[in-house]
Amino acid sequence: MKPAAFEYIVPDSLEQALSILQEHGEEAKILAGGQSLVPAMNFRMLQPTLLVDLNKLEELDHIRRNEAGDLLVGAMTRHRRLEFDNLVAQYAPLLHESIPSIAHPQIRNRGTLGGSLVHADPAAELPVIALAVDAQIKVQSIGGERTIPSVEFFQGMFTTDINPDEILVEVAIPESSARTGWAFKEIARRAGDYAMMGIAVRITLDEDGVCEKACLVYLNAGDGPMEAVEAAKILEGQPRDDQAFEAAAEKASQDEIDPLGNMHANVDFQRHLANVLTLRALDLAFQRADVDRGENL
Amino acid sequence: MKKTLHPIKITVNGIESTHAVEPRLLLSDFLRQDMELTGTHVGCEHGVCGACTVLLDGEAVRSCLTFAVQIDGHQITTVEGLGSNPDELHPLQQAFWDAHGLQCGFCTAGILMTIIPFLEANPHPSEEKIREALSGNLCRCTGYQNIVDAVKLAAERGVGQPNPDD
The missing domain is CATH 1.10.150.120 ([2Fe-2S]-binding domain)
Structure with a gap:
């Protein structure tokens, strides 16, 4: 239960961090919040030879908006800061709503947005949120930077599109269009535990209250954040309607997610939870969109 | 692998001190073994049980999920830092x-x-x-x-x- 020996470097600029990665490649591992990495090292499931600690890079800890209205969040921004930040609450309410479900306050005090996204745990909240809000993920290497849409970034169990010489530096969350509603719901046995099932929903209505666009993403429901594309199509073109909700929940929970089951919830129960949570989340998301629609009439 | 020691300067319960630590030394073990502050307990060592919780710059964190080398320049409060003396409880x-x-x-x-x-x-x-x-x-x-x-x-x-x- 003690980590194997490793070398440790704490760069004081992003450039220095990138050149260390360039030099050491896959031998080096980035240390962000450490709340997933250090347990894995304590268990010796991971034995990196070099840790590159990003905790001194203040340039990666920021929350601001750009001229296009995107919310830009630095990779080293800790969950706890996201939880209480006014810009996040206003411009990324779905992200805001999900943060209290991430582990315990002691973990949120250290864990970072970038760390969680790169770790890509299928049971984690933030990859699901990233997909639901269409977050654009900016990664950088010595060679330059590239921006990856979330839908391409996540590539399965603990796997992403990031290369060993790249660092995730920033996440851009596009501003929601008018009449957008959202909801995040999960069920865990105890506050802070891994959820048995969870869902993030984001829907946009037209001026008459008909759903223009829907996005449903599930956690702990497969080998990554699981988007239910067919369920979304059932909702699109429909007004707020219980039958449409039920059809979408049925489609997503029975056909589109692929839960693995675990000691606390078998596959059938996970599908049941997905169904129930979908109905609850859709109800809340449509209510919120309707409130927004009322204000815009 | 040869042991490289890193110098750290930290403030624990209001008292500043300097140490040389191996990178893999967990903050929990550093507090218990190097600082001889055994009030911080070690339970699961993977962030689940909370027994090792200490304050890092005033915020509660798991000391088993942080390396001592990362605490360079920071302040730690352990349970020994509560109460003005051993006979007067917080x-x-x-x-x-x-x-x-x-x-x-x-x-x-x-x-x-x-x-x-x-x-x-x-x-x-x-x-x-x-x-x-x-x-x-x-x-x-x-x-x-x-x-x-x-x-x-x-x-x-x-x-x-x-x-x-x-």
Whole structure:
């Protein structure tokens, strides 16, 4: 239960961090919040030879908006800061709503947005949120930077599109269009535990209250954040309607997610939870969109 | 692999000191072995049980999920930093004593260090909030009812409210 020996470097600029990665490649591992990495090292499931600690890079800890209205969040921004930040609450309410479900306050005090996204745990909240809000993920290497849409970034169990010489530096969350509603719901046995099932929903209505666009993403429901594309199509073109909700929940929970089951919830129960949570989340998301629609009439 | 020691300067319970640490040394082991502050307990060593909770710059963190080398330049408060001397308990400790908020005591230090910043941020918490705040600390004696009562008692006594003398 003690980590194997490793070398440790704490760069004081992003450039220095990138050149260390360039030099050491896959031998080096980035240390962000450490709340997933250090347990894995304590268990010796991971034995990196070099840790590159990003905790001194203040340039990666920021929350601001750009001229296009995107919310830009630095990779080293800790969950706890996201939880209480006014810009996040206003411009990324779905992200805001999900943060209290991430582990315990002691973990949120250290864990970072970038760390969680790169770790890509299928049971984690933030990859699901990233997909639901269409977050654009900016990664950088010595060679330059590239921006990856979330839908391409996540590539399965603990796997992403990031290369060993790249660092995730920033996440851009596009501003929601008018009449957008959202909801995040999960069920865990105890506050802070891994959820048995969870869902993030984001829907946009037209001026008459008909759903223009829907996005449903599930956690702990497969080998990554699981988007239910067919369920979304059932909702699109429909007004707020219980039958449409039920059809979408049925489609997503029975056909589109692929839960693995675990000691606390078998596959059938996970599908049941997905169904129930979908109905609850859709109800809340449509209510919120309707409130927004009322204000815009 | 050859051992490389890294110099760190840290402030623990208000006292500054310098050390040379191996990178793989966990903060929890550093506090217990190098600082001889054995009040911080080590339970699961993967961030689940909460027994090793300490304050890092005033915020509750798992000391088993942080390397000592990362604490260079930072402040740590352990359970030994509560109370003005060993015979005078911190009001939170006194509330745990009075409400019988511990049985074997293994989880207690971590719970105290979790509740200090919690009450500072929420001086008048509901029972639901208290239970949520305690959810990251396991008590295998399962004395949760009295632990919740102890936190309530501490809140009633004004722990977490700004000290009028400050």
